Amino acid sequence: MKKSEVPQDKSALENFTREVCYVKNEDGQYDTELSTxxxxxxVALDEAWKEIERRTSDAREQIKKGAASPILYFMEEKLMDFTVLSGYTGIWKFRIKRHLKPNAFKRLSDSVLKRYADAFEISVHELKNFKA
Amino acid sequence: MSEFIHHQTAHCENGVTMSLLQHHGVDFITEPLAFGMGSGLFYIHIPFMTVNNGPAISFRTMPGAIFKRTCKALDVKVERKKFKDPKEATRFLDEKIAQGIKVGCQVGVFHLPYFPKEYRFHFNAHNLIVFGKEGDRYLVSDPVMEITTSLSTEELERVRFAKGALAPKGHIYYPVEVGEITQEQVRRAIAKGIKRNCRDMLKIPGSIAGVKGIVYTSKKIRGWREKLGPRQAGLHLGQIVRMQEEIGTGGGGFRFLYAAFLEEAAVIMQNEELARISETMTKAGDLWRDSALQMSGIYKGRLTEQKDFDACADLLVEISAVEKQAFQELAKIKF
Structure with a gap:
């Protein structure tokens, strides 16, 4: 890529930083150039976020139908997979999978709910009373 | 010890490596040299694994390897530590900062407050330098940032103990002893970095790593439209483009960075062949950019047919051949 061809498009980098690109200058030597x-x-990043929104609203539907617990919604909202959520809560993955079921969720003690709530950065009250 | 100077670089680990070494008086080290000595270029497509619901693909070597290899090649002694207890990790950091030592820290970006929300995924292999403390704020040199920034004790502890794949566990690392580095050592480090990179790109058995891995991905791409449907297939392509072009790569899936390394190496080694192969590597980078454009046509919904997916795959086959040629030629050079 030539220095003059470095794209300077509007992106989520705005007000954060510009990124360093390795490019060829007029003499055919490598140089760096900042890109916005x-x-x-x-578009790839925008599409990835649209997909996250879609998954989050899917989770809402599941909860409304009584097919999933609020944990699914917050997992999607916080972009977490089982490894990440297990890491933050200290709860084993297979137990988390069970807690995604509404009945298992209803029986959870406040101390377990607190671990989930902390991982999602919300209160136990919010987690318990989540309205899809 | 002298004042710490912040450097902005394309890739975070190169940046931390370069800035810490420069701080210790290794004034010749540049980002491309750190990347090349550390054999930073790679390609791998891990099957049956997903990252953010997309394909698990990497254009670079494993996290931590660049710092480790580059320091080793220059006979720089390194101290590194991981912790179970965050408080213990903070105590250790404070101790080093009080001694005036500048340290590299591995962090997760999900809770990194100065990153925009759009970039905050659970990615745990980001690197930054802590170079001091003012009041209760740590002074931070993040290589992707144009200027330095700062983090509170809680914020830093949180990102140092991010959870999930590649959890940093408070990983802290810094050079402890840097001797006089001779020109001969630099030449050996370059030669070794190139040889190891040839091995990684050409010799790993199986079909998923190195230049063969690029062909593996091309085969997958041909099947995605049928198997996943256009929307999901588009998201998968988007993930490839992000791994390849997002901030931290220098563009073209690190290929331009490697080409810059070969150009610098050509001068140091006084070897014209390296300059020529640098051009081939630039071509590979340009082709990766072309493939990103083709892929973006698909996830923008402008291109929807099987032949459009095949065009992406064909480009990857071509890239694989170009990179294979470059590394085969590099492997033949006698240093």
Whole structure:
């Protein structure tokens, strides 16, 4: 890529930083240039976020139908997979999978709920009374 | 010890390696040299594993390897530590800072407050330097940032103990002893870095790593439209483009960075062949950019047919061949 061809598109990097790109200068030597972003990858990131929103609203539907517990919603909202949630809560993955079921969730003690709530950065009250 | 100077770089681990070594008087070290001596270039597509619900692909070597290898090649003694207890990790950090030592820290970006929300995924292999403390705020040199920043004790503890894959566990690392580095040592470090990179790109058995891994991905791409449907297939392609082009890569899946390394190496080693292969590597980087454009046509919904997916795959096959040629030629050079 030539220095003059470095894209300077609007992106989520705005007000955060510009990124260093390795490019060829006019003499054909390597040099660096700062870029504000590239549209091709901006769309990739935007699409990834749309997918997260879609998964989060799917989780809402599941909870409304009584097919999942609020843990599923907050997992999606916080972009967590089982490894990440297990790491933050100290609860084994297979137990988390069980807690995704509404009946198992209803029987959880406040101390277990507190571990989930802390991982999601919400209160136990919010977790218990989540309205999908 | 002298004042710490912040450097902005393309890739965080290169940046930490370069800045810490420069701080210890290794003034010749540049980002491309750190990357090349550390054999930073790679490609791997791990099957049956997903990252953020997309394919698990990496364009670079494993986290931590660049710092480790580059320091080792230059006979720099390194101290590194991981912790179970966050308080213990903070105590250790405070002790080092009080002694005026600048340290590298591995962190997760999900809770990193100065990152914009759009970039905060559970990615745990980010690196930054803590170079001091003012009041209760740690002074931070994050290599992707144009300027230095700062974090509170709680904020820093939180990102140092992020959870999930590659959890940092408070990982802290810094050079302890840097001797006089001779020109001969630099040449040996470059030669070794290149040889190891040839091995990684050409010789790993199986079909998922190195230049063969790129072909593996191309085969997967041909099947995605049918198997996953256009929307999910588009998201998978988007993930490849992000791994390849997002901030931290220098563009073209680190290929431009490696080409810059070969260009610098050509001068130091006085070897014209390296300059020529640098051009081939630039071509690989340009082709990766072309493939990103083609892929973006798909996830923008502009291109929807099987032949559009095949065009992406064909480009990857071509890239694999270009990189194979580059590394085969590199492997033949006698240093």
């Amino acid at each position: 972003g590239w549209e091709a990858k901006k």
